[in-house]
Amino acid sequence: MTVRVRFAPSPTGYLHVGGARTALFNWLFARGRGGTFILRSDDTDTERSTAAFQEDILESMRWLGLDWDEGIDVGGDEATYRQSERLERYREVADGLLDAGDAYRCFCTPEELDERRKQAMAEGSAPGYDGRCRELDPAEATRRVEAGEAASVRLAVPRPGETVFDDIVRGEVRFDHANVDDFVILRSSGMPTYHLASSVDDADFRITHVVRGEDLLSSTPKHILIGEALGGTDIRYAHLSLLQGPDGRKLSKRHGDTAIKAYREAGYLPEAMRNYLALLGWSPGDDETVVTLDEMVERFGLDAVSKNPAVFDTAKLEWMNGVYIRELGLDDFVDRTVPLVETLVGRSLDADDRATFVEIAPHVQERAKLLPEVADQVRFLFVDAVEYDETSWQKVMTAPEARIALDGALARLGDLDPWSVDGVEAALREMLEEYGLSARKGFQSLRVAVSGSSVSPPLFESIAALGRARTLDRLRAAFQRL
RNA sequence: GGCCCCGUCGUCUAGUGGCCUAGGACGCUGGCCUCUCAAGCCAGUAACGCCGGUUCGAAUCCGGUCGGGGCUACCA
Numbered sequence: 001m002t003v004r005v006r007f008a009p010s011p012t013g014y015l016h017v018g019g020a021r022t023a024l025f026n027w028l029f030a031r032g033r034g035g036t037f038i039l040r041s042d043d044t045d046t047e048r049s050t051a052a053f054q055e056d057i058l059e060s061m062r063w064l065g066l067d068w069d070e071g072i073d074v075g076g077d078e079a080t081y082r083q084s085e086r087l088e089r090y091r092e093v094a095d096g097l098l099d100a101g102d103a104y105r106c107f108c109t110p111e112e113l114d115e116r117r118k119q120a121m122a123e124g125s126a127p128g129y130d131g132r133c134r135e136l137d138p139a140e141a142t143r144r145v146e147a148g149e150a151a152s153v154r155l156a157v158p159r160p161g162e163t164v165f166d167d168i169v170r171g172e173v174r175f176d177h178a179n180v181d182d183f184v185i186l187r188s189s190g191m192p193t194y195h196l197a198s199s200v201d202d203a204d205f206r207i208t209h210v211v212r213g214e215d216l217l218s219s220t221p222k223h224i225l226i227g228e229a230l231g232g233t234d235i236r237y238a239h240l241s242l243l244q245g246p247d248g249r250k251l252s253k254r255h256g257d258t259a260i261k262a263y264r265e266a267g268y269l270p271e272a273m274r275n276y277l278a279l280l281g282w283s284p285g286d287d288e289t290v291v292t293l294d295e296m297v298e299r300f301g302l303d304a305v306s307k308n309p310a311v312f313d314t315a316k317l318e319w320m321n322g323v324y325i326r327e328l329g330l331d332d333f334v335d336r337t338v339p340l341v342e343t344l345v346g347r348s349l350d351a352d353d354r355a356t357f358v359e360i361a362p363h364v365q366e367r368a369k370l371l372p373e374v375a376d377q378v379r380f381l382f383v384d385a386v387e388y389d390e391t392s393w394q395k396v397m398t399a400p401e402a403r404i405a406l407d408g409a410l411a412r413l414g415d416l417d418p419w420s421v422d423g424v425e426a427a428l429r430e431m432l433e434e435y436g437l438s439a440r441k442g443f444q445s446l447r448v449a450v451s452g453s454s455v456s457p458p459l460f461e462s463i464a465a466l467g468r469a470r471t472l473d474r475l476r477a478a479f480q481r482l
Numbered sequence: 483g484g485c486c487c488c489g490u491c492g493u494c495u496a497g498u499g500g501c502c503u504a505g506g507a508c509g510c511u512g513g514c515c516u517c518u519c520a521a522g523c524c525a526g527u528a529a530c531g532c533c534g535g536u537u538c539g540a541a542u543c544c545g546g547u548c549g550g551g552g553c554u555a556c557c558a
Contacts, residue, residue: 008558009558010557044557044558045557045558048557048558106556108556109556110555110556114555117554117555121483121554124483124484125483125484126483126484126485126554127484127554128484128554152556153556154556170486170487170488173486173487174486175485175486176485178485179484179486180485181554183555183556187556189556193556193557194557194558195558198558213552214486214487214488214551214553215552215553215558216552216553217486217553218485218487218553218554219558239487241487241488241552242551244551246492246493248550249551250552276494279494281494281495283495283496283506285496286506287496287506288506289494289495289506289507289508306494306495307487307488307489308488308489308490308495309487309488309489309550309552310493310494311494313492313493313494313508313509315493315508315509316493316494316507316508316509318508319509320508322520322521364520366520367519367520367521368520377519392518396518425517429517432517438517439516439517440516440518441517443517443518444517444518446517447517447518448518451518453518453519454518454519455518457519458517458518459518460517
C-alpha cells in the first residue's frame, strides 16, 4: 500500500514550531516509505484565514526544505487542495448524510446553545449538545428550512456505541459515544466545519495515515464516524504530543518566538531547525543527535515517536545551529553571511571587501551560534573608524602596558615585510619579548585598538585582514586617546 | 466538573523483567588548550513522581494516588 499523508494547516497564523514539527514528521514518514506528502489548506474558517498567513506557511515549509508532492501551489490529481474551493463537495456530502438519516437539521440558535451549555456547566453535567433536534421529523425539518429558517446540520452519533482505534503512537484509544455529542458538520451559513471538511478530504484524497497534534485526539472519533457514514475508510491515526513552553504549559507567544519565520530571521539555519525539531519526540536510536536528513528519513518511524510532550528549549537549538554553521563550506558560509554584513555596515561589499571577508571568515565561522553574530564580529573590518566599546576600553586601555604595546606595535608594523598573518605574529611576539609584556595584556591592548572591543576574531588574522594602513591609523588613534 | 492522553537527570531522550551501581545530548561547573571570545578535548553535576501489588528479580507488568497536558464552539 502506498502511503499518502497530508499536512493541513489552517492559514489563521504563521507556521509555528509545533506545526512545523508535525509537517516534518509527516514528511519523514512519507519519504521513508516512498509515499506521497500532500499540503492542504484547511481554510474553512473564513473569518480568521488570510492570504498572508497562507503565504507564510508555504515560505516556511520551503525554507525548511519540506517539499510536497501534491497540494496547494503544486497541484495534483485533485482540482484543488483548498477547502474553501470545495464547498460544493461538502454540501453534497452533508445532503447525502441527511438523506441517509446519518445527520439531521438543528434549529437551535447559537444563543440557545450557549445558554444551555452554561446551565449544564453550572449543574455539573456534560456540556455537549443535548440532541433535542434529533427527534424532529425530517420532512418537517425540510419544510422549515425551505420556509427560510436557519439550520445547521449535525451528525447523528450512533448511541449507544463506542469508537475504538489503534493510534500508532498512543496504542488503543476508546471513546464511549455517550461522551461524543452530535456535533455540527455544516453551519447554518452553509459552510462546513473543520470536522466535515477534513474528514471528507482525507477520504476523497485517499489519505492512509493522519499524523497530527494530540489536540485533535478527542476529535478523532468524530472523524472516524464521518468516515464510516461515508462508506468507511481505513485511515490509521498517529497523534503527536504537543510542544510545551519551558514552564510546562502549552507553547505560546508568551514563551518567546513560536513562528518559524522568527527563527529564520534570527539567523537559524533550516538544517539545524529541522534536526532539532526531529529530536522533539523522536530519537535516531543510537547515541547520535546530529543526523543528516537522509539518515533521518532512513531511521524515522512513527511507532518510535514518544508519547510525552516535549519542551521547546532554544538552548539546544542554538547549540545545534552552531554545529551546522561550522559544517558549512566556506563559500556557502560567505554567501549566507555577506548580506548580513552589508546590512550591518550599511553598504555593499566590493571585491576587495569580499576578499577581506573570505580571509577572516573561517575564524568567525567557528565562533558563531547565530548568523548575525558573524556580521557583528567582522564589522570593524568594514568601517572607517572603530567605535570603542567603553567597557573594553576601561578594562584594558587604562593599564600602563597599553601605551607600551601600542607604541611598540606601531614601530614594528610600520615596515613589516611581508605583511602576512605569520609576519604580524612574529613581529608582535618579538615586541612583547623586548618590552617584557605578557601576551595576555599586550595583545588585549592591540585588540581593543584595532577592533574596538576586548572580544574579536584572532588578533593576527584580524590585523592581517585589516591591512597595514588602517592598522597603523587605528593604533595611532588609540594611542592619542590614552 | 466530564472525557481522553501523559509522567526517566533542569531540558531532549535511550531503555519493552535480569546486560541499569540507569546510557547519550544540551545546559551548568571545573580543567586542559590559548592573544580575547569561541571551538575542541577531559572531568564533574543531575533522573526512574508517590504508594501498593505481581515476580527469585521491576524504570520496565498491574492497581491506586498525585501531578501535568489536551478536548469539552455553528475555531481548527
